[in-house]
Amino acid sequence: MGDVVTVPERFGLGPIEVTAITATAVEMVAPVTGSGYSISGCSGGGGVSSQGGGGVRMSCEVGTVATVNDVMSLEVVEIGDTVAVLRIEPAG
Numbered sequence: 001m002g003d004v005v006t007v008p009e010r011f012g013l014g015p016i017e018v019t020a021i022t023a024t025a026v027e028m029v030a031p032v033t034g035s036g037y038s039i040s041g042c043s044g045g046g047g048v049s050s051q052g053g054g055g056v057r058m059s060c061e062v063g064t065v066a067t068v069n070d071v072m073s074l075e076v077v078e079i080g081d082t083v084a085v086l087r088i089e090p091a092g
Contacts, residue, residue: 007088009033011072014055018084024061026076026084031055034069041066042074067091 004015012034020027037056044058044066058074060066065075070091077085 005086005088007072012037012069013072016058016088019057021079021082021084023079025059026079026086028058028060029055030058037069039066039068 003018005018006015007013012032014031014033016028016030018026018028032055039056039058041064042058042060044056044060058066058068060074060076062076062079065073068074068091073087073089073091075087077087079085
C-alpha cells in the first residue's frame with residue numbers, strides 16, 4: 001500500500017499512488033499536471049487532494065483497460081492478497 005508509480009509527464013498525471021487494494025479493484029490517486037483530465041474504462045474523476053495539490057481518484061477492476069487523458073493506457077493485470085500488477089503504457 002502506498003506504492004507510487006511515476007509516469008511520463010506527457011500523460012498529464014503526476015506520480016500515481018496506490019491507496020487501496022481490494023479483492024476486485026485497485027484504488028489510486030494522482031495529481032493532475034495538465035489542464036484537464038479524462039478517464040474511460042475505470043470509475044474515477046472528481047477532485048481530491050493528492051500530494052498537497054489537486055488530483056483525481058481512480059478505481060480500476062482486474063482486466064479493465066482504462067484510457068487516461070486519451071494518451072495513457074492503464075490495466076490492472078492481477079490482484080493478489082496485498083499486491084497488484086499494473087500495466088501502464090502509451091494509449092493507442
